[in-house]
Amino acid sequence: MKQFLVFTKKEFLELFRTGKATVLLIVFSIFGILNPALAKLTPWMLNLMSETLSDQGVTIGEIAVNALTAWTQYFKNLFMEYLLVLALFSGIFAAEYQSGTLVNILTKGLPRWKAVMSKWLSVFASWSVCYWLTFGITAGYSAYFWDNAAVSHLGFGAFCAYLLGVWLLSLELTFASRFQSGMYALICTGAVYAAVFALGFLPACSAWLPARLNDAFSLLTGDLLPSDFIRSLLITTVLSIANVFLSVAGFQRKQL
Amino acid sequence: MDVLELSHVSKRFGSQQVLADLSLHVPEHTIYGFIGENGAGKTTTxxxxxxxxxxxxxxxxxxGEPVRxxxxxxxxxxxxxxxxxxxxxxxxxxxxxALCGGIAGVPACVIRERSDELLSLVGLSSAVNRRIGGFSRGMKQRLGIAQALIHRPKLLICDEPTSALDPAGRKEIIDILNRIKQETTVLFSTHILPDIERVCDEIGLLHGGVMALEGRLEEIRQLHAQSGFSIEFLEEEDAALFQAAFPGAERDAATRLVYPKGTQEDMLQAMKLLGGLNLCPVKMERTEPSLESLFLEAANA
Structure with missing residues (x-):
């Protein structure tokens, strides 16, 4: 346990001292502020443009903005959030493989699975903190300006989107533990996601795939119900846990 | 007792056979020089x-424990x-x-004391609060020795620790290795032969994936000794005159004659002849085979 704690401490020190934590906290805070801000500013911006638009024959009526507008923006920004964390952590193994820094540590007797688990912990802690920070900021502002009661199943919807991020990161770490390059890990993760997304168009399997979690916004509008996501949530959880084992197995056989 | 034993080890990368049938034994408290040209398979071993x-x-x-x-x-x-x-x-x-010590299972209270001791041994006490990112290559090499010794290992493996360093840096590393000899056994790979001569008790020469030469440095020297002698003259003409009178010499400089296969009796005869020819040499000495010549001899065998 001591070995795990010592190496995990190093992972977190790395996050802070290399500036990754600062970048993540700033960007995810901006995402959180941007969602309600854009919703709040939409009527004002359209009002500013209304004269120009009316000259072109477009008439703008009364714009109704509520919490759902902010949450629409929140779910639209998720893709960027996934991409940012995936890009930032794609080199988590590659950087160590290329520089050889893990050699000293492993030859001191650190079991390989502990090294992988420490990296998992730092990545998922980062994702969890950042994701729920954005959620918290958006929820706080939305509650202040409007009323979050206007959207249904908000917490559940947000959890679905969070779990999709967990699965994507688990997929990336599985590839990252095997490849010498972070770029390969990122590309392979994108390819698997694209394949799963494409499979999601098949009605027979759409409810079972992680890609279903992309539709979490429909929970807020009431178009879909939590029961429509249960199978996908279970499968995504199982796949994410399987990825933990795969990444350990991949790293276990890695020649350094 | 042997701290390290390799028996008939082989390793192939694709079609390239790096180690064919490598066996070596490193006894306790020795500094073992693992020699071989670049690409011989030292790092792989x-x-x-x-x-x-x-x-x-x-x-x-x-x-005594098998490696997995x-x-x-x-x-x-x-x-x-x-x-x-x-x-x-x-x-x-x-x-x-502290990270290395923690992973190696050294108690926290011991790590601090051991760190101070090792940083002082490798001459990094003054840089204790600086980030490693700003260290020179020599400083990193010295820190490398400190981290390798943090858990008082029975065997220290150093992979070409002096190759990338300037002469001052090389001397520092060799001095450190000499100092730690009492507490640990060292396997030290290099292709810099003077370093081996300065620090190693035993050597093993890796060539063609097998151990071409192995044993105590002195014993190897004696076994392969082609005890010759050399004579150095002040003037080139004196060297030429003597060479004509006493054949079998190689001229490795204008004024220096080397008799690589000259025996002790040959040397006594040469001394008599010097007197007879009324020649006074600057220097006359018996020559021992250098590690370089042993290396080349084994590599070309």
Missing amino acids: MKLILGLLARDGGEIRVC YGQTRTNRSIGYLPDVPEFYGYLTPAEYL
């Missing part, structure tokens, strides 16, 4: 000992200094040693 690479055949034992690829308990007894040690640049030397 070390990585096999550390379980970082999978071997194709043979057996490796550290302190991937996850090997034998690494508890080993300290490893890679050829170009890389560290987390955002840590300070003390933090890095």
Whole structure:
């Protein structure tokens, strides 16, 4: 346990001292502020443009903005959030493989699975903190300006989107533990996601795939119900846990 | 007792056979010089000992325990200094040693004391609070030795620790290795032969994937001794005159004659002849085979 704690401490020190934590906290805070801000500013911006638009024959009526507008923006920004964390952590193994820094540590007797688990912990802690920070900021502002009661199943919807991020990161770490390059890990993760997304168009399997979690916004509008996501949530959880084992197995056989 | 034993170890990368049938034994408290030209397989051998690479055949034992690829308990007894040690640049030397000590299972109270002791041994006490990212190559090499010794290993493996250093840096590393000889056994790979001569008790010469030459340095010298002698003159004409009168010499300089196969009797005869010819040499000495000549002899065999 001591070995795990010592190496995990190093992972977190790395996050802070290399500036990754600062970048993540700033960007995810901006995402959180941007969602309600854009919703709040939409009527004002359209009002500013209304004269120009009316000259072109477009008439703008009364714009109704509520919490759902902010949450629409929140779910639209998720893709960027996934991409940012995936890009930032794609080199988590590659950087160590290329520089050889893990050699000293492993030859001191650190079991390989502990090294992988420490990296998992730092990545998922980062994702969890950042994701729920954005959620918290958006929820706080939305509650202040409007009323979050206007959207249904908000917490559940947000959890679905969070779990999709967990699965994507688990997929990336599985590839990252095997490849010498972070770029390969990122590309392979994108390819698997694209394949799963494409499979999601098949009605027979759409409810079972992680890609279903992309539709979490429909929970807020009431178009879909939590029961429509249960199978996908279970499968995504199982796949994410399987990825933990795969990444350990991949790293276990890695020649350094 | 042998701290390290390799028996009939083989390793292949694709079509290239790097190690064919390598066997070596390193007794306790010796500094073992592992010699070989670039690409001979020294680093591969070390990585096999550390379980970082999978071997194709043979057996490796550290302190009597077999080495397993991937996850090997034998690494508890080993300290490893890679050829170009890389560290987390955002840590300070003390933090890095605390990380290594913690992983090696050294109690926290001992780590601090041991870190101070090692940083002082390698001359990094003044840089204790600086981040490693700003260290020179020599400083990193010295920190590499400190991290390798943090858990008082029975075997220290150094992969070409002096190759990338200037003469001052090389001397520092050699001096450190000499100082730690009492507490640990050292396997030291290099292709810089003077370093081996300065520090090693035993040597093994890796060539063509097998051990071409192995044993105590002095014994090897005696076994391969072609005890010749050399005579150095002040004037070139004197050298030419003597060479004509006493054939069998090689001129390795205008005024220097070397008799590589000259025996003691030949040397006495040469002395008499010098007197007879009324020649006074600047220097006359028996020559011992250099490590370089042994290296070339074994490599070309």
